[in-house]
Amino acid sequence: MRNYLLLLLYFSSVLFPLLAQEGYPKPNVKDLLFYIQHNRGKNTYLYQANIDKQGKIDSNDPVKISRQMFDNNAEIKSITAIQRKFAYGIDSTPQSDKSYELSLVSYPQQRLYLRSNADDNYFVETTLNGIKMKINRLFIFQKEGTSGLNTKVDYILFFGTDQKGKHVHSKLVID
Template sequence: MHLTPPQIFKILFTIVLSFFLCSIQTWAQSKDPSPVSFPTPKNVDHLLFYLQRDPNTNTLIYALNIKANGSIDAESPIQVYWIRYGEKGQKKDLGYIQRKFAYGIDTKALGTDKYEFRFVSHKKLPFYLQKYSDKSYHVSVTINNRTIRVSRLFIRIQGGSFWLPNVKYAEVEGIEESTGKPIVERISVK
């Protein structure tokens, strides 16, 4: 059987993400922090959360996808795009490989104002987009029996290659829903 480069990338990326999502630990403070100083996205319309990763400051934005009439697009409730801070700070769509094998998401409706989505690179961990009592939408995920209202995801990459990055860990940052306190959950590769 002959595999194309996109098929090889999907297999390798899925393997790497599977390893780091299988071993979950809570870390109050980061060990082995990224040497990169990351900007916090400002003035982003309908921002749900953002994803940053080594080795540069380019940031993935996950925002509520609002139609012209002001309602949520039920077919595609989340739009994903880059803010290319490492270049000129411009907005840019994901490339085909990024969308289909790495940072894109698969979404399904669960009912009125509630959706489940999973990253195409790792379908085991479900995230939920839903409308809360304050009439705004938020994304949540449950890790170690803690439900987190997600504000930021971070992937620590140290070396490797385009096809097989050396992912050290991932962090989910946000607010723990049961306590209302800030929380960071680290998902370790080790």
């Protein structure tokens, strides 16, 4: 009986976060690196490679950030100055011509890396809980009873692919 309960608790902790995202729309935009969604609405934050007309990444601003308002006819808008400064903005540091160290302004401890493959296709990767992955999306679980500038986060789920192309995910618990 005890083993059954432990198994049930384990699977509910793994499957519930995945099921909580069912029905969320997937963005379809050019040069998408990854996107962020959260448990308080379906609006989505898009992170795209900021490519110029010559096909080169903008070294001063390598990641273009916008939001797709799925709760409002899927309209795409710029993020607000407050969102950029306190929540969804990106800090970037060049490492080479085609490589940047990135971090979300709201959680700078988790390092992300913008890289380019041989075909000049850009992607973002990170290592979390010992799992190295190309990030496809993040899902943020916000704490109940918090909102606005006082929003607190319980955890973030990272979804992506490992070096062999296998789908992986990892959970970052925020203390």
